Amino acid sequence: MEQHETILEVRSLKKYFPIEKGFFRRTVGHVKAVDDVSFQLQRGEVLGLVGESGCGKTTLGRCILRAMNATSGEILLKTRDADIVDITTLNKRELRALRKEMNMVFQDPFSSLSPRMTVLDIIGEPLWAQGMRGRQLETRVKELASLVGLNAGHLNRYPNAFSGGQRQRIGIARALATNPNLIVADEPVSSLDVSIQAQILNLLQDLKEELNLTYLFIAHDLSVVEHIADRVAVMYVGKIVELSETEDLYLNPKHPYTEALLSAVPKPDPRIKGNQIILQGEVANPADPPSGCYFHPRCKYAKDVCKTTAPPLTEVKPGHYAACHFADELELEGVMV
Ligand SMILES: Nc1ncnc2c1ncn2[C@@H]1O[C@H](COP(=O)(O)OP(=O)(O)O)[C@@H](O)[C@H]1O
Numbered sequence: 001m002e003q004h005e006t007i008l009e010v011r012s013l014k015k016y017f018p019i020e021k022g023f024f025r026r027t028v029g030h031v032k033a034v035d036d037v038s039f040q041l042q043r044g045e046v047l048g049l050v051g052e053s054g055c056g057k058t059t060l061g062r063c064i065l066r067a068m069n070a071t072s073g074e075i076l077l078k079t080r081d082a083d084i085v086d087i088t089t090l091n092k093r094e095l096r097a098l099r100k101e102m103n104m105v106f107q108d109p110f111s112s113l114s115p116r117m118t119v120l121d122i123i124g125e126p127l128w129a130q131g132m133r134g135r136q137l138e139t140r141v142k143e144l145a146s147l148v149g150l151n152a153g154h155l156n157r158y159p160n161a162f163s164g165g166q167r168q169r170i171g172i173a174r175a176l177a178t179n180p181n182l183i184v185a186d187e188p189v190s191s192l193d194v195s196i197q198a199q200i201l202n203l204l205q206d207l208k209e210e211l212n213l214t215y216l217f218i219a220h221d222l223s224v225v226e227h228i229a230d231r232v233a234v235m236y237v238g239k240i241v242e243l244s245e246t247e248d249l250y251l252n253p254k255h256p257y258t259e260a261l262l263s264a265v266p267k268p269d270p271r272i273k274g275n276q277i278i279l280q281g282e283v284a285n286p287a288d289p290p291s292g293c294y295f296h297p298r299c300k301y302a303k304d305v306c307k308t309t310a311p312p313l314t315e316v317k318p319g320h321y322a323a324c325h326f327a328d329e330l331e332l333e334g335v336m337v
């Protein structure tokens, strides 16, 4: 990253889903899927967002793209005209104009592509929606196809003719069609064979460099984002519990949850045996979270204060944030990167 230019700033974002009961659908509680999340993204940066299934990653990504309305908070995007707009306050027409500036790559390339559309139509649809037609549209789709490693012969086929990795290439070409600055990649490789994952990760990395893209890169384990992310945010039950530059997070984790996730990352040399920390108990229920620090029932370092008081996300050292009462004192084990 050469320059520092904030392209996205999320401030105190919350997304609470009401839990309704009975004939009158009375609200009896809330699932706090995203609960007071704040972070910034610089142009050209990859922020990895990691956490176990159900911790709110997809919900956060969908709120940022306004595929879903947030409950509260601000999402400030720097547009191509260098205006700063709060995505949460835009009306439909304003939103449509911004659609071309940000897009999503989905987890599942099988269900996210319409089976009745040709690859040409799938990739071209966002361009069609922006008013592009005819020869111009076709030329742009061919350009996109070659960018992601597909050839012209693929364009008249239907998605079911392709393997998982190729389908994800189609999904990526579609996401890039309108030349967006910001891409939310929601577990883009987790449904693919391990042998294909590296190819798609490399493609996303190359595209990022070639097009100066900015990614929010969602993954459920730390090994996926290790090489692609500049910084990593670790999420637990709707909250960011640790955020730092990638290398520092892997070498010197400051939150016990990150330490546990790291202990599950495969070691480069299998002879190096780290102590694998098996996480005790279940992920906390976001509809009925524990008192104090949400992680305390599973934390081997927990003390009394952890049961009563939620630790705020605090800057432990420059650029390294953690939400743990004992972030300064604990000597947690990282991994070699
Ligand atoms: N549309 C919805 N209605 C109600 N609850 C939802 C909805 N979408 C997600 N949730 C809940 O919000 C929490 C976070 O889900 P999600 O963002 O999909 O997590 P992740 O992507 O990290 O696996 C989960 O408890 C999930 O059940």
Ligand SMILES: [Mg+2]
Residues within 6 Å of the ligand: 057, 058, 059, 186
């Ligand atoms: Mg998800």
